Amino acid sequence: MSTPLSDCIRIVNKLLIDALFPIRCLSCQKEGFWLCEECRKEIKLLDFQVCPVCEKIITEKGKLCISCQKEGASDITAMVSAVPYDNPTVKKLAHAYKYRFLPDISEPLTYLLSKSILQNDFPIPDFICPVPLHPKRLRWRGFNQSLLLSEKISENLVPFMKIEVLDILERTKYNPPQMSLKNYQERLQNVKNIFAIKKDSGQTKIKNKTILIIDDIATTGATLEECAKVLKSAGAKKVFAAVIARQSWKR
Ligand SMILES: [Zn+2]
Ligand SMILES: [Zn+2]
Structure with a gap:
């Protein structure tokens, strides 16, 4: 108190x-x-977005490309990255935010992320959903970087309106950070089926709703994909995702 x-x-x-x-x-x-x-x-925002699954095709507003859509390859409708992964300033900011435990850095990061979401004309979501931390890692860091960004973005997307943040996902397993794994397949396996909807978290609220998942840096995109899968199977209509930067594996 x-x-x-x-x-x-x-x-x-x-x-x-x-x-x-x-x-x-x-x-x-x-x-x-x-x-x-x-x-x-x-800092220049990315002026193009790629298909979130194959990362090979430039698509309008980060939507899935036609062939990934046909394959039903993703539960994410579209995903934007605000800046290139190798932008040195953003790299420093994102690193200091997360590993020097500096929550105040969420402010410039929110600015970049909100601008990119608006620039890419994302629909205004019914809810914003952060990627959860395992309680053990949350105790160590002191804050969930994705939740903090979500809260700030919820106040910045629409003037005079706050979008509700639903912190309804949880990690059911304590896994090593994606950044610590160098192999693509290992990263995919590392997050496989580790997310679930928290019990008594108002799951019915997301039925037929549009959700925007927010995270800081995406490495393979597998974490966001797993979160989207859980939200969709709990009844969400559409899931969008936005990150500050995404490490590219496939291009
Ligand atoms: Zn594709
Ligand atoms: Zn300066």
Whole structure:
């Protein structure tokens, strides 16, 4: 519970941390921002999107290509990546956000992600759904990076309207991080059938609804695919996905 004393301690702690580790633009080192205005303007959003499954064909707004559609290869209708995976500034931001435990970096990342979602004309979803962390990893990191991005995006997509965030997925298994696995097949196996809908989480709410899954970095896309599969089998009508960047394996 937040009390005046605990608020005070938190503020003092933050001042101390800020004094020891001043906030600097991760790109140009200017003090006061994680990403200064000039460097933010330098980051160019991807002006094309590819089929989320084969990654070989440029498709309109990140939809599935015709042949992947025919094969029924995905539960994701369309997926956008905001920036190229090798953008050095975004790489630093995404890494510091997740591994230096800096939740404040969600702000510039949200800016990029929201802009990309709007630029690609995604339908306004009924719900936004984060990729869940295993409770063990959540305790270690202190926050779920995907949930935090989802919450910020839920307030940024439509003016004066907040889209509900439904944190209804859970990991049923503690698996190694995808980034730690170098092999594509291993990554696919690593996340296979590890997601489920939380019990008593209002599952009926998603019936026939459009869901947008948010994540920071997609490695193979397998995590998002598994999440989409669970949401679809629980009755969701359409599932879209948006990530800051996606590592490419197939192109
Ligand atoms: Zn800068
Ligand atoms: Zn395809």
